[in-house]
Amino acid sequence: MTRFNELLGTDFNGEPTTDIDDVIDSASEEPAHRERVPGLIELMNDPAAPEKERFLACLALTTWAEPAGFEAVIRAAVDPEGTPWYDFSIDRKFSVDSTFSQLAVAVDGSRYLIEEKGTAALRVRAFRALVQLADSQYFEDRLGELIDSATVREALGDIKAAVGRGVRSLTAGEAQRFDLATQLVDLACAVAPVDGPLSVELALSVLQVSASPRTLDHAVTIVFRAQGPEVRQFGEYLLTVGDAGVCAEVREALSRPA
Numbered sequence: 001m002t003r004f005n006e007l008l009g010t011d012f013n014g015e016p017t018t019d020i021d022d023v024i025d026s027a028s029e030e031p032a033h034r035e036r037v038p039g040l041i042e043l044m045n046d047p048a049a050p051e052k053e054r055f056l057a058c059l060a061l062t063t064w065a066e067p068a069g070f071e072a073v074i075r076a077a078v079d080p081e082g083t084p085w086y087d088f089s090i091d092r093k094f095s096v097d098s099t100f101s102q103l104a105v106a107v108d109g110s111r112y113l114i115e116e117k118g119t120a121a122l123r124v125r126a127f128r129a130l131v132q133l134a135d136s137q138y139f140e141d142r143l144g145e146l147i148d149s150a151t152v153r154e155a156l157g158d159i160k161a162a163v164g165r166g167v168r169s170l171t172a173g174e175a176q177r178f179d180l181a182t183q184l185v186d187l188a189c190a191v192a193p194v195d196g197p198l199s200v201e202l203a204l205s206v207l208q209v210s211a212s213p214r215t216l217d218h219a220v221t222i223v224f225r226a227q228g229p230e231v232r233q234f235g236e237y238l239l240t241v242g243d244a245g246v247c248a249e250v251r252e253a254l255s256r257p258a
Contacts, residue, residue: 004053007039024060028112041068055085062106065113070122077129094178101140108146127151131158135166138178144186152194159187163202170209181210182218189221196226200234216242223253
C-alpha cells in the first residue's frame, strides 16, 4: 500500500476506499484522524510527491483545522501560480485553475474542528488571504457564499481592496480569464448581512462598469440579505436594469416584511 493510500485511501475503520472526500469529511467525528496528520504534512511538503497527492493532503489538513493546512493556504495566496498544484484542477467553464475554490471550501469546512484545535485565528487569516486573491484567481462562485459574518467583519478591508482592484481592472478593459464582475459582486453579497450600505456601494461600483445578466442576477442576493433605504434603492435600481427573471426576484425580496 502506498503512503497516500494509507493516509487518504483508507477509511477510519481500516478499509480501503476510493472516496477520498468521505475520508476527509468524516474526520470531525473520528479522533483517529489526528494519527494521520504527521504523514499528511510530510506528503504535502514532499517535492517528489505527485501534485494531486500534495494538494489532497493540503485539503485534508485544512479541513481538519490543522495549522499546517491553514499556513499552506496562506503561503499559496502569496504566490498563487507558484504553488506545486496550481492548474492541477481546471474549471470546465473557464478553463482556469480551480484549486483556490477547493481550498476555500476546505477552510469553510474547518469550522467543525477549529475550537478543538485552537486554530480559529488561523482560519480567519486563511480566509483573508483568499479574499485578497478574489480579483485575480477563480473561486467558482463559492468564496462569497462561504465566508461567515464574523469572518466578513475581520476581512472588510480585504474585501474592499479586492473589489477596488477588480473594478480598476474592469474599467481599464484588461482581458479577464473568468467572470470577474460576478465574482466581485459575490463578495459584495457576503458583506450584506454585516453592512448593507457598504454591500450596495461595492456592488454598484462593479455594476457601473460591467452589468451582465449573470452579474445582475447575483446582485439580487443583497436585497434578500439586507434591509434599509440604501438596499431598497438598490433593489429599485435592479428593477430598471435587470431582465424579467431579475425583476421577479427583486420584487420578491422587496415584498418581505421589514
